[in-house]
Amino acid sequence: MGFWDKFVVPPLISCACATKPIMKQREKVVPLATGKVLELGCGSGTNFGFYDASKLEKLYALEPSPEMMARARKAANEYGWASRIEFLETGAENVPLPDGSIDTVVITFVLCTIPDWAGSLAEVRRVLKPGGKVLFSEHGLAPDQGVAKWQRRVERFWKPLAGGCHLTRDANAMLADAGFVMEDVHTMYLPSTPKIAGFVSWGQARAA
Known part of the structure; x- marks a missing residue:
């Protein structure tokens, strides 16, 4: 890991993922989490303030970056969540949890980055347990050809600067291809955000 990825990317991503429009997106889905919850890519703990403590039994916060994990642990202490969160410092490709053990998976602005x-x-x-749900909010490939063209042009320069973030991934298609049934899905361009990074979708998905 080079200097940029270790010392620049964590604060850069933490700041970019906490803008007002993105925080509004998080607020739409995170409070709906119930039971035993797994959050993929908790980053610096940006979602912690949106969870409804009365609905949660346990929160597993997964994050592969040690630098981000340190920030997340600090956030957990600030929100008083330290005793209710179990941190999993690993990638999402190998989740160290038993089959059918989770009620809700929260995925916000991470599918763009996961290798x-x-x-x-x-x-x-x-x-996920039978009937378990995925709550998601992601940015990605725009439906407008003009915007999508620029996303493809910019992506190769964007990725190394933004911690591997892809501009052209389609979260809805990815979830559907993985066997999830999409429910209550919405899309929009975020206000006050460049369109190449501002097309978002959010909603719920369940295993077919």
């Missing part, structure tokens, strides 16, 4: 997204979503299906 093996198909393997990670297969793990999500494995750990």
